[in-house]
Amino acid sequence: QVQLVQSGAEVKKPGASVKVSCKASGYTFTNYDINWVRQATGQGLEWMGWMNPNSGNTGYAQKFQGRVTITRDTSISTAYMELSSLRSEDTAVYYCARRLYYDSSAPYDYWGQGTLVTVSS
Amino acid sequence: DVQMTQSPSTLSASVGDRVTITCRASHSISTWLAWYQQKPGKAPKVLIYKASSLESGVPSRFSGSGSGTEFTLTISSLQPDDFGTYYCQQYESYSGTFGQGTKVEI
Numbered sequence: 593q594v595q596l597v598q599s600g601a602e603v604k605k606p607g608a609s610v611k612v613s614c615k616a617s618g619y620t621f622t623n624y625d626i627n628w629v630r631q632a633t634g635q636g637l638e639w640m641g642w643m644n645p646n647s648g649n650t651g652y653a654q655k656f657q658g659r660v661t662i663t664r665d666t667s668i669s670t671a672y673m674e675l676s677s678l679r680s681e682d683t684a685v686y687y688c689a690r691r692l693y694y695d696s697s698a699p700y701d702y703w704g705q706g707t708l709v710t711v712s713s
Numbered sequence: 714d715v716q717m718t719q720s721p722s723t724l725s726a727s728v729g730d731r732v733t734i735t736c737r738a739s740h741s742i743s744t745w746l747a748w749y750q751q752k753p754g755k756a757p758k759v760l761i762y763k764a765s766s767l768e769s770g771v772p773s774r775f776s777g778s779g780s781g782t783e784f785t786l787t788i789s790s791l792q793p794d795d796f797g798t799y800y801c802q803q804y805e806s807y808s809g810t811f812g813q814g815t816k817v818e819i
Contacts, residue, residue, distance in 0.1 A: 625807075627809060629809070629811075636800065636811060636812070636813045636814045637749075637751075637757065637800055637802075637811040637814070638811065639802075639808060639809040639810055639811060642807050642808070642809070651807045651808065653714070653808065654714060687756055687757075689756075689757075691804075696745070697744075697745070697762060697763040697766070698762065699747040699749075699759045699762035699768070699802075699804070700747070700749075700757075700759060700802075700809070701759055701768070703756035703757060703758075704756065705756065706756055
């Protein structure tokens, strides 16, 4: 069955970086874009960026440009999201979600379980 | 960037009620809109995509409509399991802006 399994919770100090992984299984990794979405406690969903695992092409929300990097390792069907220069406002649950890349009507149909990143001094 | 605005922010309704949530886009997104349901501590779950297509396995009491800048999610007969927060999302381009959410209380 399709699964996106994310790495565990992280605690980081302000100014540090965090790298969250998202391991895919149960489907062909390169057929689906991976998107990253975050959610601060009690807040809404915020789209951060996207990657096509086949080409490596990426796109980022303007808010995160210069601070976020999405990469992948196709040999282990894993995508990564690295966020740098962390501040307290980055404390949130970070989700990965897949989307069929060649169907422009396709939604995010499977999501990871979420990774809590806490930024605190 | 496209901005998405949902209303209402909170909705209280009874079992059996017909419920409607509205989502407005800052500019036309054709029908590139999805609706998600999220329960506390869980990842979102897609209900509707391409504005009106029902995701496989989703009960038929959920329906979506609209195009351009105005969209609605309707629950024809609210059930106890329908509590949670609902989000619209545009995906006109590779980006995926969400609305701010509508919390549905039973």
